[in-house]
Amino acid sequence: xxxxxxxxxxxxxxxxxxxxxxxxxxxxxxxxxxxxxxxxxxxxxxxxxxxxxxxxxxxxxxxxxxxxxxxxxxxxxxxxxxxxxxxxxxxxxxxxxxxxxxxxxxxxxxxxxxxxxxxxxxxxxxxxxxxxxxxxxxxxxxxxxxxxxxxxxxxxxxxxxxxxxxxxxxxxxxxxxxxxxxxxxxxxxxxxxxxxxxxxxxxxxxxxxxxxxxxxxxxxxxxxxxxxxxxxxxxxxxxxxxxxxxxxxxxxxxxxxxxxxxxxxxxxxxxxxxxxxxxxxxxxxxxxxxxxxxxxxxxxxxxxxxxxxxxxxxxxxxxxxxxxxxxxxxxxxxxxxxxxxxxxxxxxxxxxxxxxxxxxxxxxxxxxxxxxxx
Numbered sequence: 001x002x003x004x005x006x007x008x009x010x011x012x013x014x015x016x017x018x019x020x021x022x023x024x025x026x027x028x029x030x031x032x033x034x035x036x037x038x039x040x041x042x043x044x045x046x047x048x049x050x051x052x053x054x055x056x057x058x059x060x061x062x063x064x065x066x067x068x069x070x071x072x073x074x075x076x077x078x079x080x081x082x083x084x085x086x087x088x089x090x091x092x093x094x095x096x097x098x099x100x101x102x103x104x105x106x107x108x109x110x111x112x113x114x115x116x117x118x119x120x121x122x123x124x125x126x127x128x129x130x131x132x133x134x135x136x137x138x139x140x141x142x143x144x145x146x147x148x149x150x151x152x153x154x155x156x157x158x159x160x161x162x163x164x165x166x167x168x169x170x171x172x173x174x175x176x177x178x179x180x181x182x183x184x185x186x187x188x189x190x191x192x193x194x195x196x197x198x199x200x201x202x203x204x205x206x207x208x209x210x211x212x213x214x215x216x217x218x219x220x221x222x223x224x225x226x227x228x229x230x231x232x233x234x235x236x237x238x239x240x241x242x243x244x245x246x247x248x249x250x251x252x253x254x255x256x257x258x259x260x261x262x263x264x265x266x267x268x269x270x271x272x273x274x275x276x277x278x279x280x281x282x283x284x285x286x287x288x289x290x291x292x293x294x295x296x297x298x299x300x301x302x303x304x305x306x307x308x309x310x311x312x313x314x315x316x317x318x319x320x321x322x323x324x325x326x327x328x329x330x331x332x333x334x335x336x337x338x339x340x341x342x343x344x345x346x347x348x349x350x351x352x353x354x355x356x357x358x359x360x361x362x363x364x365x366x367x368x369x370x371x372x373x374x
Contacts, residue, residue, distance in 0.1 A: 001086045001277055002121065003114050009372045010077055010109075011039040014069060015364040017301055018331045024142040025168040027059040027197050033299055033330065034065055036102075037361060038072065040109035043082070048112025049356050051304035052105035053271045053297075060197070060246065060298075061101065061272070068102040073369065076106055082373045086114060090277055100249055100274035101298075107275035108307050123314060126280045129287070131313045134345040138164030138320030139328070140195065140297075147177050154181055161344035164191035164320035166219070171204035175211065182214055191319055195219040198246055201226070205233050208240060217243040217265050234262065243267055245296065250274065251281045258289060267296035267322075270307060279311060294318035302326055302335030303356060309339070313348040320344075334360040 017033040036052035052072075054063040079092045089110055093103040114120050124130055139162045144150035157165055165185060167178065178192075185192045194211055198220045211218050218240065222229040224247040233240060243265040248254055249272060257263040266286060270279050286293040295312035297305065305326055312321045325341045326333040333339075335354045339346060 001090070001111065001114065001126070003086050003117055003119070004083060005086055005089065005110055005114060006043040006083045007040065007080055007373050008043045008082075009041045009370060010080075011041070011371075012069060012072060012369040013037040013039070013361055014065065014366045014368070015301070015334075015361060016366050017334070017364050019329050020331055023299070023329070024144075025195075025197055027055075027199070028057065030055075030299070033301060034366075035301060035304075036065055036069055036072075036105060037301075037303060038105045038109040040106075040113050042113050046113045046116045048109040048114075048116075049303045050105040050108030050110070050112070051271075051300055051307070052101050053269075053300045053304050054101035055298075063099055063101050068099065068105075069369075071096070071099055071102050072106065073371075076103075077371050080373065086110065090275075093275070100278075101271040104271040104273075104275035107277065108270070108304075111276050123280070123310065127283060127287075127314045129314045129316065131348060132316060133349065134347050135295075135309065135312045135315075135323065136163040136318065136320045137323050137325075137341055137344055137346055138162055138166055138191065138193075138294075139324050140166045140322050141168065143168045143170065143173055144177075147180075150177065151180065151184075154184060158184065158188050158190055161341070162190065162320070162324075163344045164193060166193045166195050166322070169194045169196050169211070169218075170199040171201075171207050175207070178214065191216070193217050193219065193243065195245070196221045198223040200229075200233070202229055202232075205229065205236060208233055209237055212237050212239040212241075215241075217241040219243040219267060220245040220247060230262070241265070245269070246272070248273065248282075250278065251285060254282050254285055254291075258285075258291060263291055266291060266293045268293055268311075269296045269298060270311065271298060271304070272296075276307075276311070283311075283314070292317065295321040295323060297322040299329060300326075301330070302333040302339065302354065305339060306335065306352060306354060309346060309348060309351055332360070334364065
């Protein structure tokens with residue numbers, strides 16, 4: 001990304017957006033979406049928003065919301081200048097080790113301001129690709145204790161047109177319940193996949209064997225810090241197809257896994273890899289090496305969801321992206337009009353015309369902070 005960026009004020013919002021229902025995965029339950037929004041205001045009055053989509057706890061990554069807020073306040077804002085280049089800000093962010101979700105939120109807010117400049121380049125210039133008019137959508141489904149309830153959700157999701165159903169799993173899930181789901185999806189040409197969130201450890205690897213029968217991917221089967229278990233799982237079950245998520249935090253991780261012959265598919269999350277600049281580098285590598293890649297999500301509000309959707313529009317070969325309309329999860333969102341899906345597809349250009357509603361942000365804010373530059 002290129003261009004000079006000015007900064008007059010940064011505003012930080014810790015918000016709590018109610019969900020329609022509880023979502024259960026291998027790393028816990030969530031009844032609402034707590035998130036940090038970064039608002040970048042330049043000297044010309046242009047405004048950009050970014051979302052820090054890490055969890056409120058350190059169970060997906062080491063980051064958690066309250067600590068991310070402190071990082072922005074103590075180590076990022078004091079290093080920003082009233083006027084500097086986009087690359088200068090990226091250099092500041094890269095000087096901080098880790099904290100990718102936090103750094104991504106700041107870059108995303110800055111990027112939204114950059115886009116409003118008349119001479120700014122578009123993503124197509126950096127990705128060497130054209131924007132698709134629409135993107136296919138998959139849905140991430142939680143862990144269901146009741147099989148009848150799960151089948152009801154599956155049938156409704158199929159009827160709504162989702163292109164892929166991804167089920168959260170753990171070593172404690174009864175994998176036999178998916179035997180009844182698989183034929184339903186095959187009949188309607190809907191893709192099936194699983195997401196373990198790194199929950200399978202050494203004594204659990206045998207339970208992974210069942211998921212090889214469905215001829216689909218298991219996302220992040222082992223903990224991201226247990227590469228030895230990953231290699232053992234692949235040795236035991238050569239048919240195990242692995243989609244990487246938590247284990248990929250940088251271009252270096254992508255190159256390593258690809259060169260080792262382990263990277264069957266990549267779930268790219270902008271926040272997890274540190275922002276848009278890093279995402280562009282990873283996407284170009286995947287394209288040049290024919291690595292299947294799709295956009296994942298962290299159940300973002302409309303702010304983060306719009307950013308994900310914009311990048312997903314350049315993934316020509318993605319069969320489905322985890323970009324369900326936010327109405328699927330939230331009582332109401334903080335953008336208008338809401339992102340809508342039609343038969344499993346989202347109209348990109350129409351969605352990117354949505355406005356972020358400051359009054360809704362204020363309504364759901366738990367705490368806010370404002371920092372002005374001279």
